[in-house]
């Protein structure tokens with residue numbers, strides 16, 4: 001018994017808090033004390049949810065649609081999601097392959113339970129979204145971090161994955177576009193990894209939460225290349241619904257039954273109101289709002305990446321999606337946490353240290369989120385210029 005408790009305590013100790021939360025907390029304290037802070041730490045669109053979605057939620061409330069829904073979500077929404085894959089990716093899904101979840105976070109929880117067993121090794125890129133390695137720790141499994149840098153455009157190659165695989169590896173988890181780097185896996189690289197992973201007998205999960213928020217013509221879904229892959233996506237980012245806690249997963253036919261059982265047990269259903277509201281996200285007028293927001297993000301990316309690079313930060317030339325610039329601070333500091341602390345305390349600019357996202361070169365990087373207005377981005381750059389060149 002004591003051993004069991006020690007074992008689970010050991011797993012829990014590996015789950016670390018986000019440093020970005022400390023940054024946010026401190027930024028809020030400084031604001032309370034009357035300082036103007038430029039927020040570039042938060043991975044959340046600054047736009048509020050599009051009005052047609054809010055109106056649809058009000059209508060759903062007035063109609064009293066407040067009960068649990070079926071565990072995999074309401075049929076209409078799952079059909080909209082299938083239609084979305086057909087239109088965007090030319091992929092035909094069986095509606096039962098789609099399960100609506102409480103955010104991508106709920107989807108990742110379900111998929112971790114579905115795909116990962118105690119003692120498994122899961123290949124992940126480093127840097128990556130921090131929760132992912134914690135989900136793997138919570139399953140008593142081992143995140144096998146694959147260091148990626150500017151040379152690989154911050155995404156793993158098949159060769160790198162093969163180099164880090166061991167005899168207990170059972171899966172590969174990818175994200176395209178990536179948080180914190182905004183870089184994508186193109187069709188060739190995605191296809192190579194999918195084939196290699198299938199041949200090795202690994203399960204494959206791709207986090208596509210930043211799909212839609214991409215600034216290149218072509219962004220393939222893994223489902224175009226591999227019908228046995230697992231996908232997680234969300235209404236949080238492109239659809240601007242972070243607080244509604246709504247996402248979805250796509251599982252292969254063979255996993256439908258188990259995924260449903262897990263959904264029933266883990267959360268019963270996603271929020272009913274959020275699901276009815278999200279139906280409006282697929283209407284043309286709402287899509288037009290998303291597209292104009294995507295354009296605004298693109299302009300911000302162009303401005304911020306250029307300005308940071310001119311200031312001497314090392315910046316990838318191909319930030320193809322999401323709303324982040326993952327910048328090398330080697331010219332200014334060898335300690336990202338101290339750098340972020342000083343920039344916030346002395347210059348009122350909140351950014352996230354690279355150490356939040358992994359072990360590889362995190363101290364040499366910081367993440368800027370362009371989830372704030374162009375005016376604030378300009379002010380942030382003015383302040384950084386004064387800090388670094390003053």
Ligand SMILES: Cc1ncc(COP(=O)(O)O)c(C=O)c1O
Nearest residue numbers: 043103104105129179234236247
């Ligand atoms: C890569 C990635 N996956 C998943 C999530 C979780 O998103 P959600 O709000 O849908 O739970 C995030 C949130 O920032 C993310 O960046």
